[in-house]
Amino acid sequence: MNAGLKQLFNIANKETRTIIGLMSGTSLDGLDIALCEFTGHGTQTRMKLREFATMPYDAAFKLEVKAIFSKRRVDLEKVCLMNAYIGTFHANLINECLQKWNVNPSEVDIIASHGQTIYHAPASLHGIDGMPDATLQIGDGDHIAVKTGIVTLSDFRQKHIAAGGEGAPLAVYGDYLLFSKKDQNRIMLNIGGIANFTFLPGDLNTSRIFSTDVGPGNTLMDAYVQSKFPDKYFDADSEIALKGTYNTKLVSALLNHPFFDQDFPKTTGPELFNLAYLEQAQKSTDTTQLSPEDVMATLNRFSAIGICDALSKNLEGEQFEIFLSGGGMYNPLLIRNIKELTNNVTIRDTAELGVSPDAKEAVLFATLANESLVGELIDFGPGQTRVPSVHMGKISLPT
Numbered sequence: 001m002n003a004g005l006k007q008l009f010n011i012a013n014k015e016t017r018t019i020i021g022l023m024s025g026t027s028l029d030g031l032d033i034a035l036c037e038f039t040g041h042g043t044q045t046r047m048k049l050r051e052f053a054t055m056p057y058d059a060a061f062k063l064e065v066k067a068i069f070s071k072r073r074v075d076l077e078k079v080c081l082m083n084a085y086i087g088t089f090h091a092n093l094i095n096e097c098l099q100k101w102n103v104n105p106s107e108v109d110i111i112a113s114h115g116q117t118i119y120h121a122p123a124s125l126h127g128i129d130g131m132p133d134a135t136l137q138i139g140d141g142d143h144i145a146v147k148t149g150i151v152t153l154s155d156f157r158q159k160h161i162a163a164g165g166e167g168a169p170l171a172v173y174g175d176y177l178l179f180s181k182k183d184q185n186r187i188m189l190n191i192g193g194i195a196n197f198t199f200l201p202g203d204l205n206t207s208r209i210f211s212t213d214v215g216p217g218n219t220l221m222d223a224y225v226q227s228k229f230p231d232k233y234f235d236a237d238s239e240i241a242l243k244g245t246y247n248t249k250l251v252s253a254l255l256n257h258p259f260f261d262q263d264f265p266k267t268t269g270p271e272l273f274n275l276a277y278l279e280q281a282q283k284s285t286d287t288t289q290l291s292p293e294d295v296m297a298t299l300n301r302f303s304a305i306g307i308c309d310a311l312s313k314n315l316e317g318e319q320f321e322i323f324l325s326g327g328g329m330y331n332p333l334l335i336r337n338i339k340e341l342t343n344n345v346t347i348r349d350t351a352e353l354g355v356s357p358d359a360k361e362a363v364l365f366a367t368l369a370n371e372s373l374v375g376e377l378i379d380f381g382p383g384q385t386r387v388p389s390v391h392m393g394k395i396s397l398p399t
């Protein structure tokens with residue numbers, strides 16, 4: 001028998017598994033690395049976060065990724081090179097972390113790698129007849145496995161699409177297993193580049209559970225800041241937006257897109273919500289002369305309304321609590337806007353549930369890997385074709 005397969009078999013039979021989850025999101029701020037310990041699976045999953053780090057990307061690396069990121073036309077050679085380069089780069093960052101944490105690679109059973117999304121194209125966005133939902137993450141798992149010596153699962157999203165989903169949000173699986181609570185309706189709201197939430201009903205009825213993207217979180221604000229303030233990467237502590245006032249006409253124009261009327265679950269990305277989208281909305285409302293501060297206040301309000309409209313659409317008349325994660329939770333004006341728009345709903349963050357909000361998405365991929373190794377398929381019910389019952393992740397053996 002192939003020794004690697006035997007190793008995999010042994011890992012699946014272990015009482016406790018040590019799994020590294022990796023996430024590199026649309027904000028391109030860095031690689032999130034979560035070292036987790038798992039016992040059990042399914043609703044019996046117990047996860048302990050041993051270590052966590054975000055390994056920041058330097059400006060040169062960000063530029064390399066941006067050259068092929070969420071663009072309809074790119075240099076195909078560059079895509080090919082970056083697929084291998086990102087795999088190796090991520091492996092080096094993992095090795096660096098393990099050394100820093102004094103963890104021998106042989107202690108780690110599995111790496112669960114999301115890769116770098118470079119294009120996300122749900123059918124509702126590309127609109128090309130006969131073409132499927134599609135998404136592309138690069139940073140090949142074989143490079144990670146060989147360079148770290150650790151069995152790697154990667155490319156989680158393709159199976160989801162093959163089985164009827166849009167490839168995202170995958171958060172639904174991890175949120176259900178780690179955060180469901182009897183008798184409490186929970187909204188797990190992640191405000192990354194794109195904002196998404198998972199609804200976890202207190203009656204634990206799996207057929208009501210879903211995750212959906214709701215629109216931009218930080219992506220438009222980040223892109224605008226970077227275009228107007230070349231020395232800044234994002235609007236730290238809402239410093240810029242707090243100096244401005246939102247423009248209601250522009251907010252309405254930004255919200256005027258069929259994406260916001262689509263049913264849940266749905267997904268999106270910077271392929272839609274980008275500077276061209278903003279420019280068009282500004283032109284149509286004659287607001288091209290707004291100050292950068294007013295534009296930032298407007299974009300901030302726009303993200304908040306997108307999030308809150310989606311919540312109220314789903315939860316009319318129901319009591320719920322929000323648990324936040326993702327970098328947008330550190331944007332004070334965004335949180336203030338959300339509180340105002342939800343009439344001060346209770347907002348906590350996932351740290352109260354034992355998972356650092358910065359680590360949550362990396363932990364998700366570790367959880368998906370744990371399920372793929374030892375879990376049984378979770379059945380979300382017959383109506384839930386967009387939350388398919390599948391195990392995700394492709395296996396890369398180090399040798």
Ligand SMILES: Nc1ncnc2c1ncn2[C@@H]1O[C@H](COP(=O)(O)OP(=O)(O)OP(=O)(O)O)[C@@H](O)[C@H]1O
Nearest residue numbers: 025026027192193194218234236237326327330331
């Ligand atoms: N102090 C802060 N003030 C304002 N915004 C902040 C602050 N800290 C982080 N952010 C925002 O959070 C972003 C990073 O968020 P995060 O790491 O969750 O994104 P991501 O994982 O790349 O996104 P996605 O989940 O869409 O893939 C930054 O680009 C910035 O917009």
Ligand SMILES: CC(=O)N[C@H]1[C@@H]2OC[C@@H](O2)[C@@H](O)[C@@H]1O[C@H](C)C(=O)O
Nearest residue numbers: 117120168169170171192194196361
């Ligand atoms: C295609 C893709 O990379 N989507 C990401 C992105 O970042 C947030 C949002 O858009 C979400 O749909 C998804 O990631 C999380 C981890 C998810 O799948 O749940």
